[in-house]
Amino acid sequence: MGAISATDIISIIQEEIENFTWDEKERQTGEVIYVGDGIATVYGIDHAEYGEIVVFDNGVKGMVQDIRHNEIGVILFGRDTGIKEGTKVTRTEKRAGVPVGDEFVGRIINALGEPIDGKGEIKADGYNPIEKEAPGIVDRKSVDTPLETGILAIDSMFPIGRGQRELIIGDRQTGKTSIATDTIINQKGKDTICVYVAIGQKASTVAKVVSTLEKNGAMDYSIVLSSTASDPVSLQYIAPYAGTAIAEYFMNKGKDVLIVYDDLSKHAVAYRAISLLLERSPGREAYPGDVFYLHSRLLERSSRLSDELGGGSITALPIIETQSGDVSAYIPTNVISITDGQIFLESNLFFEGMRPAVNVGLSVSRVGGAAQTKAMKKASGSIRIDLAQYREMEVFTQFASDLDEQTKAQLQHGSSLMQLLKQPLNHPLSLHEQVITLTLANEGFFDLFEVKKVKEAQGDVLSFMDSTHPEIGQQIETSKTIDDELVSSLLKAADEYKESRNLVSSQE
Numbered sequence: 022m023g024a025i026s027a028t029d030i031i032s033i034i035q036e037e038i039e040n041f042t043w044d045e046k047e048r049q050t051g052e053v054i055y056v057g058d059g060i061a062t063v064y065g066i067d068h069a070e071y072g073e074i075v076v077f078d079n080g081v082k083g084m085v086q087d088i089r090h091n092e093i094g095v096i097l098f099g100r101d102t103g104i105k106e107g108t109k110v111t112r113t114e115k116r117a118g119v120p121v122g123d124e125f126v127g128r129i130i131n132a133l134g135e136p137i138d139g140k141g142e143i144k145a146d147g148y149n150p151i152e153k154e155a156p157g158i159v160d161r162k163s164v165d166t167p168l169e170t171g172i173l174a175i176d177s178m179f180p181i182g183r184g185q186r187e188l189i190i191g192d193r194q195t196g197k198t199s200i201a202t203d204t205i206i207n208q209k210g211k212d213t214i215c216v217y218v219a220i221g222q223k224a225s226t227v228a229k230v231v232s233t234l235e236k237n238g239a240m241d242y243s244i245v246l247s248s249t250a251s252d253p254v255s256l257q258y259i260a261p262y263a264g265t266a267i268a269e270y271f272m273n274k275g276k277d278v279l280i281v282y283d284d285l286s287k288h289a290v291a292y293r294a295i296s297l298l299l300e301r302s303p304g305r306e307a308y309p310g311d312v313f314y315l316h317s318r319l320l321e322r323s324s325r326l327s328d329e330l331g332g333g334s335i336t337a338l339p340i341i342e343t344q345s346g347d348v349s350a351y352i353p354t355n356v357i358s359i360t361d362g363q364i365f366l367e368s369n370l371f372f373e374g375m376r377p378a379v380n381v382g383l384s385v386s387r388v389g390g391a392a393q394t395k396a397m398k399k400a401s402g403s404i405r406i407d408l409a410q411y412r413e414m415e416v417f418t419q420f421a422s423d424l425d426e427q428t429k430a431q432l433q434h435g436s437s438l439m440q441l442l443k444q445p446l447n448h449p450l451s452l453h454e455q456v457i458t459l460t461l462a463n464e465g466f467f468d469l470f471e472v473k474k475v476k477e478a479q480g481d482v483l484s485f486m487d488s489t490h491p492e493i494g495q496q497i498e499t500s501k502t503i504d505d506e507l508v509s510s511l512l513k514a515a516d517e518y519k520e521s522r523n524l525v526s527s528q529e
Contacts, residue, residue, distance in 0.1 A: 053077075053108040054092065059253045060298045061095045063110045069093050072152055074113045079103035083110075084117050084255070087299045094299045096255035098133060116152065119263045120145030121270035126214060129231060129245040132256040132263050137247065149270055151262040155321035162327045164361075167392045168279065168336050171207030171449020172200060174379045174442040177401040177459055179364055182392025183277050184325025184334040188356055190341045190348060191366030196377055197340045199446055200364065201281040202230060204338065206237045207449035208279060214271045215243040216280040218264035221257050221287030224249045237447055250287075257291035265322050268335050275331035280323065284340035285316055289352045306351045313355050320359050348383070362386035376443060381408050394452065394501040400459035404438065411435020430468070437467040440475035453494035454483050456503060457511060466515055482518055490514045 051065030061083060069075065073085045075095055081104060087094030097104070119134035122145045129138040136143050164182035181187045181204075189197045205215045217234075219227045227247045234240045244267060248260035261282050268278040282288070289312055296309040304310050316339075323337035341356050346368060348357065357363055362385045371378035390398050414431060418424060424432075441462055444450070450458070458479055461467060470478045487494060493511055497503060 049112045078109045118150045122146035132248045132260040149266040170204040179386040180392040186337040186360040188360040188363035195366040213277045219247045254291040272333035275333045278335045282339040286342040396503040400456045436472045453497040
């Protein structure tokens with residue numbers, strides 16, 4: 022047999038290269054080279070995508086979160102006890118998603134969309150990706166329809182519109198969650214689906230919220246997605262995205278949705294833990310450089326869709342916890358710049374008994390009057406300026422003993438306004454109740470009463486109006502406007518109330 026020439030060898034190699042077929046299936050499986058703290062490093066999966074789901078031999082799922090030169094970092098959606106070095110990992114070629122459907126309403130689920138309320142399986146109508154591009158400018162419609170919270174201090178001065186993102190910010194134990202739950206309770210009968218996402222909360226806290234919603238009949242149109250502090254950080258990380266995916270299902274059907282993220286401070290902490298375990302470079306306050314994108318890509322998905330796309334909306338109420346009222350910290354400033362305004366709750370006001378403890382100076386709604394009914398816009402009038410003047414005057418006159426009548430009247434008016442803005446938990450006011458209260462306040466009606474009796478008088482006069490002049494409330498609710506004729510009818514009714522309570526002589 023003759024020697025094989027170099028030309029023959031080259032032709033054999035060329036033939037092998039041409040006939041070579043890429044065996045993709047062999048490349049679909051890798052193995053764990055390190056596992057710990059809910060993170061697995063996998064070698065051998067060369068073509069995994071960021072955000073793709075992989076499955077481990079023991080059935081635990083994970084999501085690709087880090088792609089390096091010849092290995093990938095995976096966050097686990099379960100306990101890592103059954104995973105060790107050498108465990109096989111298989112690609113699914115699917116992005117992370119959650120089941121969605123109408124049957125989720127009224128249920129409590131975890132971040133993977135699985136029921137945790139013991140009421141059996143939930144039949145899903147589809148599957149939505151947890152990460153999705155936000156609607157573009159062309160697909161959106163301007164925010165002009167109010168989403169009433171039922172809280173007088175907010176609806177009158179910092180109105181929230183359908184499709185808006187309004188941040189609730191303040192120290193711990195200042196009533197942030199209470200504002201969110203009151204808003205959910207106020208959506209009863211308004212054809213709005215509510216999604217409450219609990220991130221890193223204690224299980225007992227979530228149970229308390231669910232109990233409040235059930236007691237007020239709000240679970241009939243609500244979904245609670247709970248990822249408690251005892252859950253792996255990976256589930257806390259995906260929880261708000263999963264909640265938004267469920268909300269988008271209803272929005273795309275033309276419905277209005279309210280979603281509460283309670284709270285995004287803990288979400289940022291969970292993402293920081295994941296990033297540090299994946300050995301990403303820490304930046305300011307040890308947060309990774311992309312922590313702004315973490316929340317911006319989440320909150321941008323809340324919008325009001327154009328009529329061509331069904332006109333549905335997602336209104337977001339993200340919650341941020343501050344330390345000692347420091348709104349200039351890293352995460353608070355990030356989320357303030359993403360949202361369309363913030364409701365700042367102040368500890369000092371809370372301890373003084375002003376509840377909700379809304380700071381009128383630091384709170385703002387960037388949508389403003391566009392998200393108010395004409396009735397509310399007219400009734401709220403100068404309330405914000407009156408309160409600001411009162412607060413300033415109160416500081417200057419607290420040591421003065423001799424005050425002129427005008428100053429006394431202004432202080433009395435400001436004090437009665439402050440009392441009217443106090444509101445007990447789980448007692449949202451309807452539109453006509455708010456409009457009647459504000460209209461009478463602007464006319465100085467509540468200045469007749471002692472400061473301690475203003476709240477009692479408010480409840481009494483509203484009951485009187487509903488029983489003797491129900492047509493006034495009905496007209497406000499149906500027309501959403503209040504004209505001079507209606508104002509005069511309201512003031513006549515107020516005079517009747519004063520006569521019935523013998524207040525006319527005391528006024529004189």
